[in-house]
Amino acid sequence: MGKLIAKTAAITFGGIIAAALILFGIFSLFFPSVMVSLTDKLGMEGACASYSVAQYEKSGDIEDLALAVERSYYAEHFKDAADLGDKLIQSEDFLIFCNAKDVQTGASQELTLGSSAQYYNGLTAAAQYYVKSDRALDTAFGAIGKEFSENNAVVFLTSVAMREEDKKFCRMILDRLDSISASNQEELIKFKEGLRSYCQ
Numbered sequence: 106m107g108k109l110i111a112k113t114a115a116i117t118f119g120g121i122i123a124a125a126l127i128l129f130g131i132f133s134l135f136f137p138s139v140m141v142s143l144t145d146k147l148g149m150e151g152a153c154a155s156y157s158v159a160q161y162e163k164s165g166d167i168e169d170l171a172l173a174v175e176r177s178y179y180a181e182h183f184k185d186a187a188d189l190g191d192k193l194i195q196s197e198d199f200l201i202f203c204n205a206k207d208v209q210t211g212a213s214q215e216l217t218l219g220s221s222a223q224y225y226n227g228l229t230a231a232a233q234y235y236v237k238s239d240r241a242l243d244t245a246f247g248a249i250g251k252e253f254s255e256n257n258a259v260v261f262l263t264s265v266a267m268r269e270e271d272k273k274f275c276r277m278i279l280d281r282l283d284s285i286s287a288s289n290q291e292e293l294i295k296f297k298e299g300l301r302s303y304c305q
Contacts, residue, residue: 132160140156141157141171144156150179150180151180151182153176154173154176154177154180154182154251155175156173157169157173157176159299160173165198167274168200168202169195173185173201174229175228175231177232178231178232183236184232184236186228187229187232187233188230189229190232190233191224191229191233191244192224193229194225194229194244194248199225202221203221204221206221209286218220220254220256223249223258223261224258224261226245227245227258227260228248229244230244230248230262231262231265232262234262234266234274241262242278242281245259245262245278246257246259246281246285249287251286252287252289254289255292258279259282260296261277263275263300266278267303275300276304278300279304282300283297
């Protein structure tokens with residue numbers, strides 16, 4: 106009798122596990138947005154980043170693309186962040202998306218590049234830095250235009266290189282900074298002085 110109860114319990118438990126796995130597979134395949142929300146609440150950054158990429162691939166929406174770039178970067182999925190980030194900043198809707206996001210969040214906009222544009226360019230450049238892409242500098246410097254704002258893509262990339270104690274790369278940034286001019290020279294000069302001091 107006891108063996109029969111144990112066998113029935115094992116079969117029932119196995120059925121529950123199988124059903125749960127099937128449901129998990131269905132949601133993963135057909136409803137990645139649900140899995141993004143679930144893994145985010147559970148603090149599963151890596152899984153959340155992967156599901157964010159899947160959600161973008163399913164929807165093709167620029168908001169999902171931006172979220173996938175951000176989540177991939179902070180989960181240290183740098184290859185995904187670099188590839189998707191490049192796709193994001195090359196999108197013809199990128200500036201429209203960033204300006205709308207800045208208006209929504211109340212962030213200040215500078216010239217044609219709002220703070221969101223600088224942020225996503227910075228994320229992309231930093232991800233490219235981590236995957237050893239020679240495009241990192243071009244991405245960051247391509248974003249700043251003639252306005253060297255306090256928080257821009259070059260500053261973002263520099264902070265990453267400094268965190269990694271990569272003085273060689275910081276000197277490369279400094280060399281590029283020496284060849285540009287900005288409408289607000291004071292901010293540029295101040296930043297260069299701090300970076301030059303670090304590189305010594």
